[in-house]
Amino acid sequence: MLGNLNGWHLLILLAVILLLFGAAKLPALAKSVGQSARVFRGEMKAMKEDDAQSTDGTAASTAVDPAATATTPPKPADSAEPKP
Secondary structure, X not given: OOOOOOHHHHHHHHHHHHHXXXXXXXXXXXXXXXXXXXXXXXXXXXXXXXXXXXXXXXXXXXXXOHHHHHHOOOOOOOOOOOOO
């Protein structure tokens, strides 16, 4: 998508951003972008850790003897409706 941008395009883009936001607001804008990127990376890391834990959890549950679980009858579903 951005593969067709060369140095001149990026320079013009930077000039437009400078004109839109002004030189005084650029440091605050860069700080907020950096904080957003940091939060995003932290959330991605947490999601990867959750996936790794859930993968480990399913591996542990598959280690159970399948014959033992196949012979147990299924439990009746609990209904949210009150019983008379």
